[in-house]
Amino acid sequence: MLEPRESKLFIKSRFARRGIYWLPNMFTIMALFAGFYAIVQAMGGRYEQAAIAIFVAMVLDGLDGRIARLTRTQSAFGAELDSLSDMVSFGVAPALVVYHWALSDFAVSRSVTLLGPWLTARLGWIAAFVYCACAALRLARFNTTLDVVDKRFFQGLPSPAAASLIAGLVWAIEQYQIDRADVRWLAWGLTMFAGLSMVSNLPFYSGKDINLRKSVSFSVVVGIAMGLVFLIVFSSTLPEMLFLLFTSYALSGYVLWALRKTNRRSPPPPPPVSPHP
Numbered sequence: 151m152l153e154p155r156e157s158k159l160f161i162k163s164r165f166a167r168r169g170i171y172w173l174p175n176m177f178t179i180m181a182l183f184a185g186f187y188a189i190v191q192a193m194g195g196r197y198e199q200a201a202i203a204i205f206v207a208m209v210l211d212g213l214d215g216r217i218a219r220l221t222r223t224q225s226a227f228g229a230e231l232d233s234l235s236d237m238v239s240f241g242v243a244p245a246l247v248v249y250h251w252a253l254s255d256f257a258v259s260r261s262v263t264l265l266g267p268w269l270t271a272r273l274g275w276i277a278a279f280v281y282c283a284c285a286a287l288r289l290a291r292f293n294t295t296l297d298v299v300d301k302r303f304f305q306g307l308p309s310p311a312a313a314s315l316i317a318g319l320v321w322a323i324e325q326y327q328i329d330r331a332d333v334r335w336l337a338w339g340l341t342m343f344a345g346l347s348m349v350s351n352l353p354f355y356s357g358k359d360i361n362l363r364k365s366v367s368f369s370v371v372v373g374i375a376m377g378l379v380f381l382i383v384f385s386s387t388l389p390e391m392l393f394l395l396f397t398s399y400a401l402s403g404y405v406l407w408a409l410r411k412t413n414r415r416s417p418p419p420p421p422p423v424s425p426h427p
Contacts, residue, residue: 171223177214185239201321240313241285281345288348307347318393352403
C-alpha cells in the first residue's frame with residue numbers, strides 16, 4: 151500500500167501524463183469569461199450587455215459538456231472547472247447584475263413600511279445573497295447526486311435557467327427604458343423565486359432523453375422549421391420571447407409537481423367485474 155506522500159506523487163505524475171483536454175475546457179473558460187464580463191458591464195451601468203453576456207455563458211455552458219461527450223474528452227478536472235464556472239456565471243453574476251440594476255434602490259428607500267425601515271433598506275442585497283447561496287447549494291447537490299437521480303428530470307430549477315430568467319427580465323425591461331424603481335419589487339420577487347426554485351425538489355425536464363440520432367416524424371421537422379421562421383420574423387422581440395420562454399420553464403416544475411400530486415391522490419379504477427357463469 152502506498153504512503154500518503156507516495157500516493158500524491160502518483161496522482162500528480164498520472165495527471166501530468168494525461169494532461170488537460172483543451173477543447174471542452176476552452177468553452178468552459180469562455181463561459182467563465184462571459185460571466186465575468188457580465189459583472190463588469192453591470193458595474194459600469196451597461197445592463198443590457200450584462201444580460202446578453204449571461205445568455206452567451208448559458209450557450210457556451212451547454213456546448214462544453216456536449217463537445218466533451220462527442221470527442222470522448224470527459225475528465226474530473228473538466229467537471230470541477232465547469233462547476234466553478236457555473237457558480238460565477240449563473241450564481242454570482244446574475245445576483246450582482248440584478249442588484250446593481252434594481253435591488254440597490256432598496257438601500258436608498260427610507261420610507262417606513264410594514265417591514266420597518268431597517269429591513270426594507272436591506273431587502274435588495276438579502277434577495278441577491280439568497281439567490282447566490284441557493285445557486286451554490288444547487289450546484290453542490292447536483293454534483294453529489296449526479297449518479298442517483300432520474301436523468302430525464304433535474305431536481306430543482308437548473309442554475310443556467312434561473313440565471314436566464316433574471317437576465318431575461320433585465321434585458322426585456324431595458325428595451326422599454328422603464329424606470330428601474332418601478333420594477334424593483336418585481337425584480338425582488340423574481341430573484342427570490344429563482345433562488346428558492348433552485349433548491350426545491352421540484353422536477354424540471356432535462357431533455358437528456360432526446361436522441362439526436364433517432365429519426366423523427368415529418369411533422370416534427372415542419373414544427374422546427376416553423377419555430378426558426380418565427381424566431382427570425384420576431385427577432386426584434388427576442389428579449390421578451392426569451393423571458394417568456396424561461397418563465398414558462400420555471401413554472402413547468404410546479405405544474406409537473408401538481409400533476410403528480412393529483413395523480414397520486416386520485417383513487418385507482420375499480421377492478422372489472424367478471425360476468426356470472
